[in-house]
Amino acid sequence: QKEVEQNSGPLSVPEGAIASLNCTYSDRGSQSFFWYRQYSGKSPELIMSIYSNGDKEDGRFTAQLNKASQYVSLLIRDSQPSDSATYLCAVATINYGQNFVFGPGTRLSVLP
Amino acid sequence: SAVISQKPSRDICQRGTSLTIQCQVDSQVTMMFWYRQQPGQSLTLIATANQGSEATYESGFVIDKFPISRPNLTFSTLTVSNMSPEDSSIYLCSVEGASGARRYVSYEQFFGPGTRLTVL
Numbered sequence: 363q364k365e366v367e368q369n370s371g372p373l374s375v376p377e378g379a380i381a382s383l384n385c386t387y388s389d390r391g392s393q394s395f396f397w398y399r400q401y402s403g404k405s406p407e408l409i410m411s412i413y414s415n416g417d418k419e420d421g422r423f424t425a426q427l428n429k430a431s432q433y434v435s436l437l438i439r440d441s442q443p444s445d446s447a448t449y450l451c452a453v454a455t456i457n458y459g460q461n462f463v464f465g466p467g468t469r470l471s472v473l474p
Numbered sequence: 475s476a477v478i479s480q481k482p483s484r485d486i487c488q489r490g491t492s493l494t495i496q497c498q499v500d501s502q503v504t505m506m507f508w509y510r511q512q513p514g515q516s517l518t519l520i521a522t523a524n525q526g527s528e529a530t531y532e533s534g535f536v537i538d539k540f541p542i543s544r545p546n547l548t549f550s551t552l553t554v555s556n557m558s559p560e561d562s563s564i565y566l567c568s569v570e571g572a573s574g575a576r577r578y579v580s581y582e583q584f585f586g587p588g589t590r591l592t593v594l
Binding site for chain 1: 515522532564582583
């Protein structure tokens, strides 16, 4: 059974701080890792994907992957109230018709 | 990324009836998926909609309850049959996009807006 774990939160950070979201996964064959943001009542929106060990930066977002530790994280710098949402970690194995396994999500609240 | 639409956006249905949800994409895609998101929960994959063949269902989901059609590369339907209140959920379709000329092709998934179903 492939599992993806996240702290459910809520994680509260003050505006301007760094928010750190963590995700662990059980399947060592996983090769693709994604972070989605989901606002209440909306569908998930892809914000980051990462495939290789190390850091990947996109604007205020940095994804970090450590395959040896089976760990992927998302850092949000200069957090804004508009970043308040649930963040879903998804993990997949690259093959034909790969299926994603989603974590339970972490609810982030950025306080003004 | 592809533009994905779903119809209906929401519906309230009676127990024992069926509802068909449509998913339309503005470009041809190979892989389409159907997910369920129950209140306060994460996403659970129901099935992969294959063009020209039967859908591939995940454990716990069966064709009689969730028949799926995929007549072409831009359209799919999911039917929720013989509904009960436990089927109240958001149903989401997603498509897989391959992008980039990099070492691997990234199989990112993009979601439609979802269908909020309430069963009384």
